[in-house]
Amino acid sequence: MSLAHLIRSRRSVHPPAYNNKPIAAEDITAILEAARWAPTHKKTQPWRFVVIRSDARARLADAIGEAYTAHTEKFSEITFDKLRGNALKSQVAIAICMQRDPKESLPEWEEIAAVGMAVQNLWLASHEKNIGGYWSSPGVIAHLGPFLQLEENQRCLGLFYMGYYDEAPRDSERLPLDEVVRYFEH
Ligand SMILES: Cc1cc2nc3c(=O)[nH]c(=O)nc-3n(C[C@H](O)[C@H](O)[C@H](O)COP(=O)(O)O)c2cc1C
Numbered sequence: 001m002s003l004a005h006l007i008r009s010r011r012s013v014h015p016p017a018y019n020n021k022p023i024a025a026e027d028i029t030a031i032l033e034a035a036r037w038a039p040t041h042k043k044t045q046p047w048r049f050v051v052i053r054s055d056a057r058a059r060l061a062d063a064i065g066e067a068y069t070a071h072t073e074k075f076s077e078i079t080f081d082k083l084r085g086n087a088l089k090s091q092v093a094i095a096i097c098m099q100r101d102p103k104e105s106l107p108e109w110e111e112i113a114a115v116g117m118a119v120q121n122l123w124l125a126s127h128e129k130n131i132g133g134y135w136s137s138p139g140v141i142a143h144l145g146p147f148l149q150l151e152e153n154q155r156c157l158g159l160f161y162m163g164y165y166d167e168a169p170r171d172s173e174r175l176p177l178d179e180v181v182r183y184f185e186h
Helices: 003-009 025-035 056-071 077-089 108-128 139-143
Strands: 047-053 092-099 132-136 154-163
Touching: 003 108, 025 047, 025 092, 025 108, 047 056, 047 108, 056 077, 056 139, 077 154, 092 108, 108 132, 108 154, 139 154
Parallel strands: none
Antiparallel strands: 047 092, 092 154, 132 154
């Protein structure tokens, strides 16, 4: 697949669409390898990943359910089941975390941006292997620190759920280029 095609055909594939085909450990390693080669200002390399698989998925589902119950203002059984179901239906979940440079040598947004670039690498590398993925960022991620054993200067920016799938995901849309680009030539 050409890079242009890979980028254009990448989609968010949600856990209900995943089948039970296991993801090989070496594929996860290769995907994380792609992630760690993202650009990083001052080489702070702020990305940190926690790979949650096998039995740990049930523990993740419990941690998410507990965080949701403890912190939501309007509890909804549907949301509770959906949040837990994402963890249970995925073959692998990768917690996307950011480590803030202790010296604060650059603004936090640059570290968040670097993590975002790592996730794009990770997402494209997954897609190249026909593994579906989806970046989930519900409010509960702010409360997963104890489960993820995050350090004080680390923060969870989301969960990247992964699984093989059978049905082609729906297509997606973007604004046309002329709405998002301006050229200056003189
Ligand atoms: C930082 C970030 C956070 C996201 N969080 C969520 C989320 O919590 N729930 C969700 O359904 N999609 C989430 N997404 C995925 C977007 O909804 C998705 O990329 C968008 O709908 C475009 O679809 P596509 O990825 O298939 O092109 C997130 C994407 C990014 C970049």
